[in-house]
Amino acid sequence: MYKFDRGNYEKRMEWYTNARFGMFIHWGLYAIPARGEWVRSTEEIPKEDYMQYFEEFDPADYNPSAWAKAAKEAGMQYVVLTAKHHDGFCLFNSQYTDFKSTNTRCGRDFVAEFIEAVRAEGLKVGLYFTLLDWYHPDYPHYGDKIHPMRNNPEYGNENRNFDNYLTYMHNQVREICTNYGKLDLLWFDFSYDDMRGETWRATELMDMVRTLQPDVVIDNRLEVSGEGYGSLATGNPTPYHGDFVSPEQMIPPDGICDVNGNDLIWEACVTMNNNWGYHATDHFFKPAGMLIKKLVECVSKGGNMLLNVGPDARGNIPDESMNILRVIGEWMKKNRESIYGCGKAGIEKPDYGRITRNGKKLYFHLFENTIGPVPLTGIKKEEVKKIRYLGSKAEIPISTSWVHSDYPDIVFADLGPDPILPDEIDTVLEVTLK
Structure with missing residues (x-):
């Protein structure tokens, strides 16, 4: 059974705290409706209507080498891809579902190709995996806080077996921890209401992950969401504690400390515009200069920045994002030593x-x-x-x-x-x- 060990923890976190800057990639079927990755929930789309995107999905321009090169040229040191998002669609060849990329027109295992491409660029590789699943029949539907059918009494939960779902979810995590070589980072998402901790059979899940991938860095969302610090902050970590705190769409005002005042490792995940997945009409992109300054702010407070791109349905990172990445890369080429391996200075922030x-x-x-x-x-x-x-x-x-x-x-x-x-x-x- 996994138990927290401070020495082992600090050793596995060395590369991560040195890297400071990574790329998040949200990509899946939702790139076709192009209204963000939560479109099925926000618009309460029934499974039957959502399946049109599964039938259509055929990203002819998918080239993970181009994604990996863009990340490297921007000065990023690790890349995290959504192997499976809340809609339940898998970008990998899972034996436990038909709702996967290898069953679409293109017939490709996108995760396998992605991992190979990222490793080829010498970058650390990470996979995002959701704890939720709006496709699986045994996941709660009616009355759930965020399920697309939460308001439809025709989708009651009387014949749903949540334990069956948990076994399915654990089996898929075992697949991504077994079939794709060494993973550097595993990004679970997310806990909410009473769906947290042992509701996910989290001790069992973490023990499996730590056995299969003993060096992998894991976020804290088996316990919390984008809000909340997790048990590492309490000084009494659970067996399923996260290795880092994951504030979302904000930078902590003063960094993050545990109850004893010791610095915690954290990572701000941030979108370039206002959506994680591709959104065709969201052109509210943060300027490159702003994002450079926010990266510096994260590092100055002892944190990382995970900056997101949302490729379109053909597999291309939007031009606006690529232009931003190029400007950041130009700055990083000259100034990367002030980011990599850096942290708090112990000096009060100057006005300038x-x-x-x-x-x-x-x-x-x-x-x-x-x-x-x-x-x-x-x-x-x-x-x-x-x-x-x-x-x-x-x-x-x-x-x-x-x-x-x-x-x-x-x-x-x-x-x-x-x-x-x-x-x-x-x-x-x-x-x-x-």
Whole structure:
């Protein structure tokens, strides 16, 4: 039986806390109606009407190598694909259902191809797997909080056997933990109301996963959803505790700590627009500069960012997302050292930006310039070995100007007379301490 071990936990989390930046991919049948991944629930679509998308699904442009390359070029270090979302459709060849990609027109195991492509790019590979299933006959229908047939009394639960469903769900988790080689990350989704913990036979499930994939990193959603921290935060982790906290569509104001004040590992999962799955009319995309700054914010608070793309029904990542990824990638090529392996600096956030840290290296992220030399608060002049622009490695002298003579205990960096910063999104100063 799996038991929490702090040493083993910290060892398996090393790559994850070093990576800091990953790609989430939500993709499935819902790309055809193109109104988001929850379309069957929000529009209360009966199974019979939803099956038209299963019959039609044939993504001729599906090329996971292109997805993996886009992630790598954007500076991401791991990629997580929705092997199965709430509609129950499987992107892998499960022996326990006919509702799977190998039974569609294309006849392909998308998970197998995805994993091969991501590994080929040298990235860590993860799979998302939902605990819910709106397709399975033994999953609660009428009266469930979110099932598409929740308001239809014709879909009562009298003859449904939830234990049968749990066995089915566990069998599919065993498949993805057995048939596709080593997994680096397993992203369960999600618990709600009384559907949490042992309702999922979570101890049994986690014991199986840890036996089959002893090094896999797992989120906390056997216990919670996008809200809630899970039992690791209580100081008394359950056998099915999550390895990290998974805030959704927000960045914690001050990072996340357990009841004893110790930092917890966390990851903010974030959409580029307002939907996870492809939505044809949702063009409310966050600017690339904003997402770069939010990535920096996550790292400065000790967290990761998992940034989502929702490919269309042909298998293409939308142009808006690709353009954003390219801009992020250009910034990451020059500034990745301020992200990878970095975390909290232990210094109060400056007005002009954020600070990340990796050992003796402090990275001052300038989102805007200052009037006069830049104050590098939290360090002393005698501690500074050198200051460089991270993007060019050009030397930055310590200022000796009279304008800051009233602040002798603060180190000021002299960026010269130009008020325009070299990088309009985020100019990074690398401060090496002695």
